[in-house]
Amino acid sequence: MKRAVYPGSFDPVTFGHLDVIRRAASVFDELTVSILNNKEKKPLFSVEERVKILEKATADIPNVKVDFFSGLLIDYANDNDIHVAIRGLRAITDFEYELQIAQTNRVLSKERLDTMFFTTSLEYAYLSSSSVKEIASFGGDISLCVPDFVADMVYDRYGIKPHTRAQILADRGDLK
Ligand code: PNS
Numbered sequence: 093m094k095r096a097v098y099p100g101s102f103d104p105v106t107f108g109h110l111d112v113i114r115r116a117a118s119v120f121d122e123l124t125v126s127i128l129n130n131k132e133k134k135p136l137f138s139v140e141e142r143v144k145i146l147e148k149a150t151a152d153i154p155n156v157k158v159d160f161f162s163g164l165l166i167d168y169a170n171d172n173d174i175h176v177a178i179r180g181l182r183a184i185t186d187f188e189y190e191l192q193i194a195q196t197n198r199v200l201s202k203e204r205l206d207t208m209f210f211t212t213s214l215e216y217a218y219l220s221s222s223s224v225k226e227i228a229s230f231g232g233d234i235s236l237c238v239p240d241f242v243a244d245m246v247y248d249r250y251g252i253k254p255h256t257r258a259q260i261l262a263d264r265g266d267l268k
Pocket of ligand 1: 099101102128163164165166193196
């Protein structure tokens with residue numbers, strides 16, 4: 093059985109992540125999307141909330157599992173008998189950081205964990221969870237960045253009222 097792990101913060105999951113998840117799931121028998129429980133960061137959503145969000149957003153992909161981890165990725169992968177990590181590359185600016193992590197993990201794991209990169213589809217190349225949060229916090233439109241139910245949760249977290257959300261959709265010209 094070919095298995096892989098896609099680690100990340102996913103705070104929140106974006107269409108860019110979902111694109112990578114879908115494509116990686118088509119290459120592996122089982123893909124585990126695993127959320128890093130990073131005590132040093134102050135996330136918008138708790139790990140439990142992010143698990144629920146990811147489960148809902150990937151419900152139509154049968155071979156995707158959602159999990160979380162703390163500590164080193166190589167230990168998580170080893171404990172779960174996984175030998176491939178998946179990461180998305182949006183632009184050249186991601187490359188240096190990702191190359192360093194991938195090489196570190198390969199050496200630290202004594203070559204048991206390799207990293208496979210998916211180049212993000214062009215329409216999602218500009219997306220990041222941080223920019224989604226910044227845009228939403230100022231009441232901007234994130235409906236092209238995340239699924240609608242995620243957008244609702246993000247606006248709720250920033251206290252953006254439903255009438256403001258309706259205005260955003262109306263401005264976009266597709267208020268249902
Ligand atoms: O979505 P992100 O925040 O870019 O994901 C980064 C992540 C979770 C892949 C990376 O920080 C990670 O794997 N952290 C776990 C700690 C670890 O294994 N560090 C060693 C590699 S430098």
